[in-house]
Amino acid sequence: MTLTADVKAELITVRDPRPTVRVAESTALLRFAGGLHSIAGRVAVEAEVDSPIIAKRVARDIAEIYGVRPEIAHVQASGTRDGDFFAVRVIDGGETLARQTGLLDARRRPVRGLPNRLTTGAPHDLAAVWRGAFLATGTLSEPGRSAALEVTCPSGEAAMALVGAAHRIGVAAKAREVRGVPRVVVREPDAIKGMLVAIGAVNTASEWDQLRQRREVRAGVNRLVNFDDANLRRSAQAAVAACARVERALEILGEEVPEHLRQAGQLRLTHRDASLDELGQHADPPLTKDAVAGRIRRLLAMADKRAEQEGIPGTEAAVAAAEAAEAARTA
Numbered sequence: 001m002t003l004t005a006d007v008k009a010e011l012i013t014v015r016d017p018r019p020t021v022r023v024a025e026s027t028a029l030l031r032f033a034g035g036l037h038s039i040a041g042r043v044a045v046e047a048e049v050d051s052p053i054i055a056k057r058v059a060r061d062i063a064e065i066y067g068v069r070p071e072i073a074h075v076q077a078s079g080t081r082d083g084d085f086f087a088v089r090v091i092d093g094g095e096t097l098a099r100q101t102g103l104l105d106a107r108r109r110p111v112r113g114l115p116n117r118l119t120t121g122a123p124h125d126l127a128a129v130w131r132g133a134f135l136a137t138g139t140l141s142e143p144g145r146s147a148a149l150e151v152t153c154p155s156g157e158a159a160m161a162l163v164g165a166a167h168r169i170g171v172a173a174k175a176r177e178v179r180g181v182p183r184v185v186v187r188e189p190d191a192i193k194g195m196l197v198a199i200g201a202v203n204t205a206s207e208w209d210q211l212r213q214r215r216e217v218r219a220g221v222n223r224l225v226n227f228d229d230a231n232l233r234r235s236a237q238a239a240v241a242a243c244a245r246v247e248r249a250l251e252i253l254g255e256e257v258p259e260h261l262r263q264a265g266q267l268r269l270t271h272r273d274a275s276l277d278e279l280g281q282h283a284d285p286p287l288t289k290d291a292v293a294g295r296i297r298r299l300l301a302m303a304d305k306r307a308e309q310e311g312i313p314g315t316e317a318a319v320a321a322a323e324a325a326e327a328a329r330t331a
Helices: 003-012 019-033 052-066 094-101 123-137 156-168 189-199 202-256 259-270 276-282 289-310 317-330
Strands: 034-039 042-049 071-075 085-090 138-140 149-152 174-178 181-186
Touching: 003 052, 003 123, 003 138, 003 202, 019 034, 019 042, 019 052, 019 094, 019 123, 034 094, 042 052, 042 094, 042 123, 052 071, 052 085, 052 094, 123 138, 123 149, 123 156, 123 189, 149 189, 156 174, 156 181, 181 189, 189 202, 202 259, 202 289, 202 317, 259 276, 259 289, 276 289
Parallel strands: none
Antiparallel strands: 034 042, 042 085, 071 085, 138 149, 149 181, 174 181
C-alpha cells in the first residue's frame, strides 16, 4: 500500500460530529473531486474518487447533511488515466445542493474557489477542508529530496483558497502550476508532518517521520564514509607525489647530497604513509615535524636547482609517472 493510500485509509476513519466540520469536508471534497455539470438542462453535482469506501462516505454525508440521496457509479479506467474511479452523482436536487454547499453563488454562477465561509472558519473547519481536498486529489510521496504533500486543484482560485487555509492552521504551503494544472504543495518535512496530523492522519504522520529520520541517518553515514574515503585518497596521492620527488632528488644529487638531508629523504621513502610528526619520531635523534619538513624541502630545492643547471627534468617530473603507476596498481 502506498503512502497516499495509507493517508486516505486513515482519513476515512476520522469522525467529527460537528456540523461545520462535516460541511467543510464534504464541500471541499465535492469541489476538488469534480464539481458541477449540466445534465438535460439541470445542474448536477458530481465527484469522482479513487476508492469505493470514499465514495460511500461522501454519499452518506451528503444524504445525512443535505437530505438528498446520491447515486454511485463505477467508472472504468480509460486511455487518459489509470485505475478505476467511482462517481458520486446528485441529479435530482443537484442545484439545491450546489447552492447549499456554496458551489453556486446567489446568481447561479459557479464559484471558482471555495466558499468564503469555509476559508475563514475555525481551525478544525480549515483542517476539514484540507481533509476533504486530500481525499479527493491528494498525494503523499516518500521522504527524501523530492518529498511533498500535494493536492491537485480544479482552478487557480481553489489553489489559493487552499493555501490560505493551510497558512491559517500554521502550515506553509505554496501554489504552483504543472503542465497547466494548478496544485498546492507542502514541501518542508515538518510542515508535511504537521499537515498530516492536522487533518487526522496521525499514525501515517508518525510512520512517515520515522522513515524520514532513518533515511537522514543513513544519508549522514554515507556522507561521512564518502568524506573519509576522499581524505584517504588525497593523503595517498600526496604520499605518492612526495616519495616520487624525494627519489628523483636523491637520484639527481647522487653522492653530493648532505648527509642530514639524505637521512630525511630516506625516512620519507622508508615510511611512505607516515605523517611528518611520525617521521620525526623515527629519526635518530628524534626531530620535530617542522625540522623534517624543512630538511625535505631543502633537499627538493637543491635537487631542482641542480636539474635546472644541468638541463635535466627536476623532481616534479617524477610525480606524473608515479601517480600513473599507482593508479594502474590500484585499478
